[in-house]
Amino acid sequence: MKMSDVAKLANVSPATVSRVLSHPELVSTETxxxxxxxxxxxxxxxxxxxxxxxxxxxKIILVVVPDITSAFFSKVLRGIEHVAVNHGYQVILGDTENDIEREKEYINLLLQKQADGMVLLTARLNKANLEEISNHFPMVLACEYIDGLNIPTVSIDNISSARKATEHLIKLGHTKIAHITGTINVILSRDRMRGYQQAMMSHDLDIDSAYIQEGDFSFESGYNQMLKLLALENPPTAVFAFNDDMAMGAIKAVKDSGLNVPKDLAVVGFDNIKMSSIHEPNLTTIDQPKYEIGKKAMEMLIKLINKESIHKKKIVMKDELIIRESCSSESKVRESLEVI
Amino acid sequence: MKMSDVAKLANVSPATVSRVLSHPELVSTETxxxxxxxxxxxxxxxxxxxxxxxxxxxKIILVVVPDITSAFFSKVLRGIEHVAVNHGYQVILGDTENDIEREKEYINLLLQKQADGMVLLTARLNKANLEEISNHFPMVLACEYIDGLNIPTVSIDNISSARKATEHLIKLGHTKIAHITGTINVILSRDRMRGYQQAMMSHDLDIDSAYIQEGDFSFESGYNQMLKLLALENPPTAVFAFNDDMAMGAIKAVKDSGLNVPKDLAVVGFDNIKMSSIHEPNLTTIDQPKYEIGKKAMEMLIKLINKESIHKKKIVMKDELIIRESCSSESKVRESLEVI
DNA sequence: CTGAAAGCGCTTACAG
DNA sequence: CTGAAAGCGCTTACAG
Structure with a gap:
């Protein structure tokens, strides 16, 4: 059954059927x-x-996500999808599983016009390449970004958030603070490490290079890197982890080593995923406005698609340090260690 | 730049360009x-x-999922996506957020030929309607299903899994076993409740109707329903929850009431999501082969699309009871209650 | 192995 | 307010 068949049955032209469907105001009520x-x-x-x-x-937009199983990204996704659906767009999901090759493949969908635009939640490709594409196709970056690029972006200020997280530990009296990073080829990992270093240096604290361990965003890597940190001759009394998953992994490692969080070791996470408030101990962490990031990103994309002007190409969302149970002051840590 | 432009530049016909792209073996090496x-x-x-x-x-397939933020479904999704990508298909994700109306809207995408086929991870629509659609379009159900329908389906045997979970509690000596269900309009909720009832009845145990409380799959509902159960005059000593999220919510409620799991109350979950082995206490739960369910479902869908024959229209995957920390024997429970 | 031509099912500028 | 006609960019059956 096609439009011309409907037209015949209704004794009108296909054009009229098309108008009824797409511009009903152009057709008389009767017809x-x-x-x-x-x-x-x-x-x-x-x-x-x-x-x-x-x-x-x-009427399709493509969202490229580095990891669909992540509690963090699925919230961002929901923000994107709500706005998309409200504007009559469908969302194609591209899960790269942190693989750059797959990121490229998804971008090809855009080049082949299978989508009207694209939100990248991961941006690890060649900079010039990406800029070139964004000159021809509607595209916005969210969460991840690329420095010095003229592509609309929405994210938090990861450096200052990481600084804030680290300073929280410093205020509690910690001086031996380690950092478990994300995969270091990702800009967010470097930003959060930078924030950590800034905080340490501005308080004249040494950073033992063994105190920086590279994870890969996963719970398991948090666990393994924490084990390494605990094995050091001079282990840290506090750890700032790139994300909550790794923070939970780190805590598990501490527990499995017969130690206690926060008594023996303080841990700060990042993202404030739901589990961070359920997990025991509850995680002190940085809250990112996940849903709102997705929402804003999609709103910008729709403006781009409609060729509306965008006042601000870079949107920095507000983060918040959430203080919960996974940190205690260094004095407590010292006490507990003396008991051992 | 279109195909005819390329053709001109190469001094060939558009047909030849098309062949180079889609059937290169039909074109001479030189051309x-x-x-x-x-x-x-x-x-x-x-x-x-x-x-x-x-x-x-x-070359697009549509996957309709009731809740994209769920750790369970995102694993199933990944299984689907891997197979899809391997066969040259893109995945459009439809998140219904447990809303039947949105389920309908996504099905419309299929009717309008925007996808070659569809995997439904939620099937709450009118039965006749769905069957009618499946007669004309490739479609497979996964996880959820509809009774007495001729649509290809892959899932576990929820009734027997739930029976197994409940019997585990019975074997531990529990007799006062409660059940927190999922939304009861979903067939899986009814199945798991059925399994619970079967186990109870086959061991001649009474089911206090107040022992069955309806949740909505969320952590919060597990928490709230557990609070209700604890407030009963004669509270249960064990709870079987529809899923791990609700089981963790229930445990939180127990803790917040000053009690301990498993000492004061045994809890069994369902799904074996990653958190169930991280959470303290670790959850005793039913493992579903999430990734494999997605994989199998997509493999069936591709056969349907290619009009290959399917030997078995209903695939029942193997589940497994995973015994961890959240349950102890009833004697222990009694002891601990006597101490109080 | 290659090309000319038809056609997929809509939408829209144009004419009336 | 409505219709006739062109055309979007490919693919493929047919002919040679």
Whole structure:
């Protein structure tokens, strides 16, 4: 059943059927009703791909995520999807599983016009390349970004957030503070490490290079790197982890070593995923406005698609240090260690 | 830049360019190379929507999921996506957030041919309706299903799994066993409740109707329903929860009431999500082969799309009871209660 | 092995 | 307010 069939049944031209569907205000009430009756009667559904082909609009946006199973990204995704659906867009999800090759493949979908635009939650590709693409296709970055690029971006200020997290530990009296990073080829990992270093240096604290251990965002890597830190001759009394998953992994390692968090070791996470408030001990962490980041990113993308002007190309969202149970003051740590 | 432009530059017909792209074996090596050179030189990308329109294939499959933020579904999704990508399909994700209306909307995408097929991870629509659609479009159900329907389905045997979970508690000596269900309009909730009831009845145990409380799959509902159970005059000594999220919520409620799991109350969850082995106490739970369910479902869908025959329309995957810390024997529970 | 031509199912500028 | 006609960018059956 195609449009011309409906047209015949309703004794009108295909153009009229098309108008009833896409611009009903252009059709007289009477004709419109007649056509709608036929449409309902035969349960006609327009062939969307034909429409897409004709109008050059897919009404699809592509979201590229580094890890779909992550509690953090799924919240961002939901923000994106809500705005998308409200504006009549469908979301194609591209999960790269932290693989750059797969990131490239998904970008090809955009180049081949299978989507009207794209939100990148991971941006690890060649800078020039990405900028070139963004000059021709609507694209916004969220969470991750690329320095010195003119692409609309929404994120928090990761450096200052990380500084804040580290300073919290310093205020509690800790001086031997370690950092478990994310994969270091990701800019966010470098930013949060930078924030950590800034905090340490501005308080004249030494950073033992063995105190910086590279993880890969996963619980397991947090666990393994923490074990390494605990094995040091002079182990840290506090750890700042790139994200909550790794923070929980680190805590597990501490527990498995017969020690206690926060009594023997203070831990700060990042993201404030739901589990961070359920986990025992509750995680002190940096809250990112996950849903809002997704929402804002999608709102910007829709403006780009509609060629509306964007006042601010870089949006920095507010983060917040959430103080919970996983940190205690260094004095407590010392006490507990003396008991051992 | 379109195909005809490339054709001109390469001094061939558009048909030849098309063949180079889609059926290179039909073109002589020489011509093929000439065309490929031009394609690379001008960085031509075929317009996929035009191809889709022409071939009536979108190479897109739609996955409808009730809750994208759930750790359970994201694993299933990953299984689906791996198989999809390996077969050249993209995945459109439809998150219904447990809303039937949105389930309908996504199904419309299929009817409008925006996808070659569909995997439903939620099936709450009208039965006749769904069957009708599945007669015309490739579709498979996974996890959730509908009774007495001829649609290919992959899931575990929820009734027997729930029976097994409950019997584990019975074997530990518990007799006052409560059940926190999922939303009861979902068949899986009814199945797991059925399994619970079967286990209780086959061991001649009474089911106090107040021992069955309906949650909504969320951590919070597990928490709230557990609070209700604890407030009963004759509270249970064990609880079987529909899923791990609710089990963790229930445990939090127990803790917040000053009691201990498993000493004062035994808890069994369902799904074996990652957190269940990190959470303290570790959850005794039923493992579902999440990734494999997704994989199998997508494999079946691809067979359907290719009109290959399917030997078995219903695939029942193997579950497994994972025994961890959240349950102890009833005697221990009694002891501990006597201490109080 | 290659080309000319038809056609997929819509939408829209144009004419009336 | 409505219709006739062109055309979006590909693919493929057919002919040579």
């Amino acid at each position: 419109r009703q007649k056509v709608l009756d036929v449409i309902n009667q035969v349960n006609y559904k327009p062939h969307i791909v034909a429409r897409q082909f004709r109008t050059k609009e897919t | 093929r190379q000439k065309v490929l050179d031009v394609i690379n030189q001008v960085n031509y990308k075929p317009h996929i929507v035009a191809r889709q329109f022409r071939t009536k294939e979108t």
